Amino acid sequence: MLLYDNAISGNCYKVRLLFSLLGIEYERREVSVIDRSNRAELLGDLNPGLRVPTLVLDDGRPLAESDAILVYFAEGTEYLPTDRYERAQALQWMFFEQYSHEPNIAVLRFWAHAEIKPDPREALAKFNGGLAALEAMERHLTGRDFFVGDRATVADIALYAYTHVADEGGFEIARFEAIGAWLERVRTLPGYVSI
Numbered sequence: 001m002l003l004y005d006n007a008i009s010g011n012c013y014k015v016r017l018l019f020s021l022l023g024i025e026y027e028r029r030e031v032s033v034i035d036r037s038n039r040a041e042l043l044g045d046l047n048p049g050l051r052v053p054t055l056v057l058d059d060g061r062p063l064a065e066s067d068a069i070l071v072y073f074a075e076g077t078e079y080l081p082t083d084r085y086e087r088a089q090a091l092q093w094m095f096f097e098q099y100s101h102e103p104n105i106a107v108l109r110f111w112a113h114a115e116i117k118p119d120p121r122e123a124l125a126k127f128n129g130g131l132a133a134l135e136a137m138e139r140h141l142t143g144r145d146f147f148v149g150d151r152a153t154v155a156d157i158a159l160y161a162y163t164h165v166a167d168e169g170g171f172e173i174a175r176f177e178a179i180g181a182w183l184e185r186v187r188t189l190p191g192y193v194s195i
């Protein structure tokens with residue numbers, strides 16, 4: 001199995017984290033997220049969005065989108081609930097991650113890493129969006145150990161990826177007590193690997 005990967009990308013890290021938790025072996029190929037010049041040749045037949053992570057299964061079939069890759073590999077494991085409602089709740093939080101969390105928190109972090117100076121109004125909108133996402137997580141996690149049920153699922157992996165490095169995008173994550181305790185719970189899962 002081959003993972004087109006990037007070392008600082010949280011979306012790619014989600015896949016590496018699940019693989020490590022499940023003891024799944026794979027090869028990785030580093031792809032720059034800044035130099036896009038060879039993207040079409042590299043990923044053209046594999047990922048409609050030409051982005052990473054992109055996974056190629058042993059039989060050659062490709063799979064794109066970090067959260068779809070998580071669901072595929074979590075099938076049949078403790079990380080994907082079998083109960084219909086809990087499974088839908090896990091997806092609910094993954095869609096939240098892709099619409100309300102990642103587009104704000106990951107983008108601010110990326111701009112900081114790439115030393116991109118955004119329009120201040122655009123940066124403020126991203127910051128406010130990210131803050132709203134963190135506040136929603138904090139409310140949900142207050143009195144709970146994990147996002148769905150009483151154990152870690154793909155929803156926790158998806159949300160952990162960019163939350164644990166949100167300070168790199170300017171968010172004061174220490175302000176969020178329930179999120180802090182949850183980050184620690186994920187960090188101590190057997191097989192955990194850092195970004």
Ligand SMILES: N[C@@H](CCC(=O)N[C@@H](CS)C(=O)NCC(=O)O)C(=O)O
Nearest residue numbers: 009010011033051052053065066067
């Ligand atoms: N929704 C996609 C987002 C993938 C994504 O944005 N990947 C970034 C790295 S985190 C990337 O490939 N950036 C380079 C580019 O957009 O060309 C996912 O969850 O996999």
